[in-house]
Amino acid sequence: MPHDHHDHDHLSPSGHPYRSDDDVPLTYWQQMEIALRELLIEKGVTTPEEIARQIDAMDARSPANGAALVARAWTDPAFKERLLQDASAASRDMGFDIGPLRLIAVENTAQVHNVIVCTLCSCYPRNLLGLPPDWYKSRAYRSRTVKEPRKVLSEFGLTLPDETTVRVHDSTADMRYIVLPARPKGTDGWDPDRLAELVTRDSMVGTGLPRTPA
Amino acid sequence: MPDRAMHDGAVPDGVAPVKTQRVRVAARMPMGHVRAPAYLRGKVGTIERPLGAFPDPERLAYGQPAPDRALYRVRFSMAELWGDSAEAPTDTVDAELYDTWLERLD
Numbered sequence: 087m088p089h090d091h092h093d094h095d096h097l098s099p100s101g102h103p104y105r106s107d108d109d110v111p112l113t114y115w116q117q118m119e120i121a122l123r124e125l126l127i128e129k130g131v132t133t134p135e136e137i138a139r140q141i142d143a144m145d146a147r148s149p150a151n152g153a154a155l156v157a158r159a160w161t162d163p164a165f166k167e168r169l170l171q172d173a174s175a176a177s178r179d180m181g182f183d184i185g186p187l188r189l190i191a192v193e194n195t196a197q198v199h200n201v202i203v204c205t206l207c208s209c210y211p212r213n214l215l216g217l218p219p220d221w222y223k224s225r226a227y228r229s230r231t232v233k234e235p236r237k238v239l240s241e242f243g244l245t246l247p248d249e250t251t252v253r254v255h256d257s258t259a260d261m262r263y264i265v266l267p268a269r270p271k272g273t274d275g276w277d278p279d280r281l282a283e284l285v286t287r288d289s290m291v292g293t294g295l296p297r298t299p300a
Numbered sequence: 301m302p303d304r305a306m307h308d309g310a311v312p313d314g315v316a317p318v319k320t321q322r323v324r325v326a327a328r329m330p331m332g333h334v335r336a337p338a339y340l341r342g343k344v345g346t347i348e349r350p351l352g353a354f355p356d357p358e359r360l361a362y363g364q365p366a367p368d369r370a371l372y373r374v375r376f377s378m379a380e381l382w383g384d385s386a387e388a389p390t391d392t393v394d395a396e397l398y399d400t401w402l403e404r405l406d
Contacts, residue, residue: 188351190373205337232339234387252391259335259371259396260354 147216151182152264153285155214156296157278159191160269173264177214184213192255193266194292199246200253201239201292202263203231209257211264215287222291232256242293265292272299322346322405323374325397333361336401340393344405345376348394356398370399 096103112120126132155177159166169176173189189211192200204210205228210218221227230238235252239245246252255263267289273281288294327342335357353368360366374397379389 205339206335232393233382235391236387248388252388254391254393256337256393256395258337259357259398261351261373261396 144212144217147212149215149285149287149290150282151177151180152211152214152287152290153282154278155180155182155191155264156266156285156290157282159266160273160281161276161278166266169266182214184211187211187213188261189214189264190255190261191264191266192253194268196268197249198251198253199239199292200255200263200265201231201235202255202257202265203228204257205229205232206258209262211262214264215290219287239293242288244294264290267296270296270298323372323402324405325374326401326403332358334358336397337395339381340374340376340395340397341401343376343380345374345380348373348375351396354398356400358398358400371396372399372402374402 098104123137127134155169158180159169165176165179168179169191170193173191174184174187176191177184177187177189194200204222208218208223208228210222212218227238232254235254236246239252257263267285269281270284273284284297284299286294286296289296322344323346324344325336325340325342329338329341349372351371351373353370355366356369357366373394375392375394377389378386378391378393381393
């Protein structure tokens with residue numbers, strides 16, 4: 087029962103526990119960030135509006151660009167070739183601003199399933215997939231995916247046959263990764279826009295598969 | 301004994317030579333910012349592809365001059381990484397490693 091909490095003295099009117107306030111001192115690095123930001127504004131290097139716009143732009147990123155990339159690869163063999171050869175260049179061909187990102191696309195096939203992790207921190211192709219989900223940054227995902235990827239994937243609801251080879255990609259240095267999932271069956275003749283709707287974020291991280299046509 | 305790194309300095313013109321061979325990751329455990337994960341140290345893998353050259357993160361992190369170092373994708377089998385406790389011995393982990401961490405085996 088979602089609302090069956092034991093300590094009823096600490097429930098909000100909606101039946102959820104209150105989250106405690108963050109009445110704790112700033113950390114050293116939080117103070118440093120504020121100090122640096124204020125200095126940059128004071129000296130006219132940047133403005134509060136510019137910072138707010140940049141935060142908005144970051145928040146607005148979504149997996150849509152990645153999905154468009156995958157859908158195009160499913161429908162355009164020459165593009166797929168280019169994507170697997172040099173995913174950064176292929177992304178720029180699509181008109182996506184990926185900055186200095188060095189991107190590698192890894193292809194799922196009948197024999198191989200790929201999954202992405204960053205054991206050292208939380209490297210993620212934000213320009214194509216938006217902000218990473220919290221679980222991607224969790225210690226459990228980062229440490230377990232290189233040790234027991236099949237178990238991790240099964241917890242995402244993806245149980246792979248023993249014959250499938252699992253390839254884990256640990257994003258340890260300057261590359262970022264995107265999985266090119268296999269095109270779902272029953273989508274013959276679909277155009278890229280319609281196909282893109284099947285491409286989930288998790289299918290491009292490798293923790294899921296694309297949706298199948300209803 | 302010093303590590304037998306594959307190169308001892310910067311890579312000319314930022315171009316990494318093509319290599320398709322077995323390498324061992326150095327087993328050293330230095331302090332500080334390092335981008336070779338501990339679980340790969342001392343393990344043997346094969347070069348999956350060269351990636352070009354990038355400023356050495358172990359210097360970059362401290363604001364020091366950072367010469368370009370060749371970076372490779374190295375593939376390890378789960379059997380090599382985890383031995384008998386591997387979930388599926390022939391599954392793999394690919395990771396990016398700088399040549400300063402790699403010892404050529406053949």
